[in-house]
Amino acid sequence: MTETRQDPTTYAIEAVDVHRVYRMDGAEVRALRGVSLGIREGEYVAITGPSGSGKSTLMHLLGALDRPSSGRLLVGGRDTAKLDDAGLARVRGSEIGFVFQSFQLLARTTARDNVALPLVYRGVGRAERRARAQEALEAVGLAHRLTHRPTQLSGGEQQRVAIARALVGRPRLVLADEPTGNLDTANGREVLATLERLNRERGVAVVIVTHDAEVAARPPRLIRMRDGLIVADGADGPDIAGSAGSAVSR
Amino acid sequence: MKPWEALRLAAEALRTNRLRSLLTMVGVVIGVAAVVVLVAIGGGAKAEVEHEVEGLGSNIVFIVPGKFQFGTTPSLSPLRLADLRLAAQVAGGDADVTAVVDSGEQITAGQNSYFATVQGVTQNFDVVFNRPVTEGSYLTSADVTTSARVVVLGANVAATLFPDEDPVGRTATIDGVSFRVVGVAAQQGSAFGVTQDDDVDIPITEAQVLFNVGTVQSIEVKAPDPGSIGPISDRIVSGLESEYPGVQFSAVTQSQILGTIGRILSLLTLVLAAIAGISLLVGGVGVSNIMLVGVRERTREIGLRKALGARQRDVVLQFLVEAVTLTAVGGVIGIALGLGTSAAVGALSPLPTQIAWWSPALAFGVSVVVGVVFGVMPARRAGRLDPVTALRTD
């Protein structure tokens, strides 16, 4: 676990030797067994690996939805271990945007109000919330779907609403756990293109977990996981992706 | 999250499950309505009794042997008719003094009969107790001194015994003794079945013979003004106490009776309201139950809100405000129902009702408190949910 970073603030988020152990009925599941990685501001990263390798667990930790059993998690250089519930909530609400495989939109709520939801918890007034939500929806190409409810939208559109929601708080980092997993190829491509465009145009760091080799091949950096460990990290070299068992980094 | 955002969310959630929200409110609605109605009935009863006691005539003092305590039977009276003269003497010429001996008796006239309170009184009883006659005349002092067998009928008694004819001049029988009807008292109305309209008045001298007693139960004095009540009753009590060494006498004033009755009725009202409050408690348990169901149903929503930046206290606030909105709306409906029912009871039944300003306010306050108390547990459960686990439930 050698640390080679020069300036911690260059990382949007950084995990240092994190472990995550689930205890159930006395048995222990070691979902993460010492993972270190840093995501730079504006970076575009894919994470892949077999089912059960700990990808979602890692994403939850990076997204401050969960705390590591041991190890440190730094958001913008600040250790999240020192944060209480309210502090973690603030990180989730303002530093990070989460995109889920199953969209997770409120069914009875319009696209615009779904997108505005994170702003409610930042004390933003209703009019401004709606304006910013509208802007975010425009950015994902859904300006014409403001008052549609999730059931009135296609899967791809729903996921783009979710992306708009992840973006509306202007986070450093968008974490997308299998965002195309529930979509057909065409819709999946559209969602991916949206994420890539936002990464390019707005400089938001994007981390995508995917099982799809085609999707995994697109970002400049690919991280491979197996059995709770990072087994390859393409950030270290352009062609290291695929060389399982190489040195674990950050 | 701003508090009004929580209110908006609550309104939305309750609207989404409109029927369920209404059914959940029913317990609170009934509880609040019951409290309002029972307090109104209690208040009405109190007002009625006070009015009735005031109607006895103002400035009346009852002189009774023994120490006055409400609810205890008066001790055996040593008072005799002669003491009336003593009392009148010490009271002074401005005060009216009378005495009563009474007993429940059957009074008959022809085929008709009535169970009446037969009271032996003096000729000025009508002045002391404000009992005007509508037909004939009241007892005279000659009637009292000669133990005349004459009777003044209460309005109900007259109506029953002589439904179709003028009672004055006719004969009614009490305990086998015939009395000539000389007058009929004006209708006075009733409070709780107690009414002077069921009374018949005969000369106290004749009553003592009829009931075979040598004493009188009490002496009643009507003071000329409120300020002289105290001095007059003091003079009578000390006069009687020197006449009967070793016996204690009490002067009971109207305000004492009012105070005692008021205390009893307030207590009764409180007990009734507390019983009604139990259904409020049951309503609260229902709210708790439904809120728990809601938290379970919306686990994923809660997980999502937390993932998007909601703090524990934001989620707690959301569900707490939802519970309080539920009970507060129930409270408002209950108050409206309670006020309506009170008005209907007052108008359509013999029970008088009176709305105290504080009872709807209190009922509303209590329903809000019920919401907080019974909402806290489900809300805290929601707040404690782990976002990752919550998001995974379906």
Ligand SMILES: Nc1ncnc2c1ncn2[C@@H]1O[C@H](COP(=O)(O)OP(=O)(O)OP(=O)(O)O)[C@@H](O)[C@H]1O
């Ligand atoms: N709440 C939990 N309790 C117990 N074990 C868990 C829990 N969550 C995850 N695990 C276990 O941790 C390991 C990693 O799970 P994780 O969801 O991170 O895998 P994944 O790489 O995302 O898999 P997939 O590609 O199927 O989504 C698995 O063995 C899983 O069974």
Ligand SMILES: [Mg+2]
């Ligand atoms: Mg997963």
